[in-house]
């Protein structure tokens with residue numbers, strides 16, 4: 473590329489704004505590497521919408537850590553509404569389902585639908601979530617739900633497979649999580665996924 477073309481290309485890159493992306497974040501640990509990976513391609517809005525987290529003290533802890541991450545990467549941050557009682561209503565009848573069962577499908581849908589709603593409000597064509605990065609989450613199920621929601625809303629969902637191999641992504645995620653000393657929770661989020669430790673049981 474000659475000098476003139478190179479300058480023109482650089483100017484174009486400077487002038488062309490990056491497309492917006494709404495990145496739903498379930499917790500800081502799961503979000504760290506994805507933000508690192510996507511920050512140069514997209515103007516990210518980090519969206520913390522997790523009304524499934526119980527109790528409120530735990531919610532506050534995870535929220536604070538997600539805010540810390542947004543600060544580290546200097547990206548926009550939005551918090552969704554926290555209404556655990558309403559969330560409980562939505563999963564009523566599925567309380568005793570195992571993790572990964574029907575209750576989780578409702579929980580995923582709830583968070584992803586709201587993320588799509590924010591994408592439309594912010595005029596962002598793209599959305600994705602950090603939910604699929606955890607080895608405990610079924611990436612295929614999440615992709616199916618999110619793709620359907622994207623279709624219903626004329627949006628584009630970016631599946632985790634677009635970003636690389638899941639095992640490798642998780643490895644890098646943990647490395648960054650250690651580097652930034654992020655809080656690592658011991659359970660998924662709702663009261664039905666909470667398993668007290670022996671010490672907690674004895675209290």
Ligand code: SF4
Nearest residue numbers: 576579660661662665
């Ligand atoms: S186990 Fe996790 S994904 Fe499933 S319903 Fe509870 S908080 Fe939601």
